[in-house]
Amino acid sequence: MAKPLVKSYIDIKEMEMEGGARIRWLITHKDGAENYSMRYIRIDENKETPAHKHPYEHEIFVMSGTGYVVLDNETVKLKPYDFIFIPGNVFHKIHSNTTMEIICVVPISAAKELLGD
Amino acid sequence: MAKPLVKSYIDIKEMEMEGGARIRWLITHKDGAENYSMRYIRIDENKETPAHKHPYEHEIFVMSGTGYVVLDNETVKLKPYDFIFIPGNVFHKIHSNTTMEIICVVPISAAKELLGD
Numbered sequence: 001m002a003k004p005l006v007k008s009y010i011d012i013k014e015m016e017m018e019g020g021a022r023i024r025w026l027i028t029h030k031d032g033a034e035n036y037s038m039r040y041i042r043i044d045e046n047k048e049t050p051a052h053k054h055p056y057e058h059e060i061f062v063m064s065g066t067g068y069v070v071l072d073n074e075t076v077k078l079k080p081y082d083f084i085f086i087p088g089n090v091f092h093k094i095h096s097n098t099t100m101e102i103i104c105v106v107p108i109s110a111a112k113e114l115l116g117d
Numbered sequence: 118m119a120k121p122l123v124k125s126y127i128d129i130k131e132m133e134m135e136g137g138a139r140i141r142w143l144i145t146h147k148d149g150a151e152n153y154s155m156r157y158i159r160i161d162e163n164k165e166t167p168a169h170k171h172p173y174e175h176e177i178f179v180m181s182g183t184g185y186v187v188l189d190n191e192t193v194k195l196k197p198y199d200f201i202f203i204p205g206n207v208f209h210k211i212h213s214n215t216t217m218e219i220i221c222v223v224p225i226s227a228a229k230e231l232l233g234d
Binding site: 063 | 118202
C-alpha cells in the first residue's frame, strides 16, 4: 500500500526539458500514485516547454510569471492564477516572458512512459 | 472531443468546505477531463480542510502560507513549495497558521461524485 508523503520541491531532482524549461517530477508511480502525476516546472525568462503533441492531457496552474501558451493555431496570454486544460492530441507549448512557475499534471501512464517503471 | 481551456481561477465560483476552507474546481469532467480534476483551495488563517478519509488519493502543492497536515496519526508542518501525496483511505486534514493556497488534484471519479455528472 502506498504511504503518505510530505516533501519540498527542492528535495526533487531538476531535469532540463527541450526548450529550456526545467522540471521536477514531484509525485509519480514510484511513490505509489496510480492515476496521475504532479510536476513542478520552471520556465526561465524567454524559455519554453517542449513544442509537441501527445495523446494524453495536461492540467496546468500558473503560479507565477507571464507569457503565453500556444494551443494548435491559437495563442493565449498567461498570467499568475491562470489555469490551462490541454486535451490529448492538441499541439502546445508555453513560452515565458518573465520567469514562470507552473504545476502540470499528467496521467500516470505518461509518467511511466517518460520516466520508466 | 474536449476543447482546450485557458481561464483565471477568479472565473470559477468559490464554494465553502467543511472546516472553513474555500474551493474552486478549476478543471473537471464538465470541461472534458477524463482522468483527474484540478482544484484551487484557499485556507484562511486558522481554518481547515475537511477532516476525513475516502478511497481516493490527493496530490497537493502548497503555493503559499504555513500550517500543518494531519495524516492518520502523524502531523507534519507545511510551508510554501511543499507537496503532499495522500493515498486513499488515509485520514487527513490541513490546518493553516497563515493563509494557505494549495492546488489539490483528485481522480475524476471523485469530481463526479462530489459535483454530479
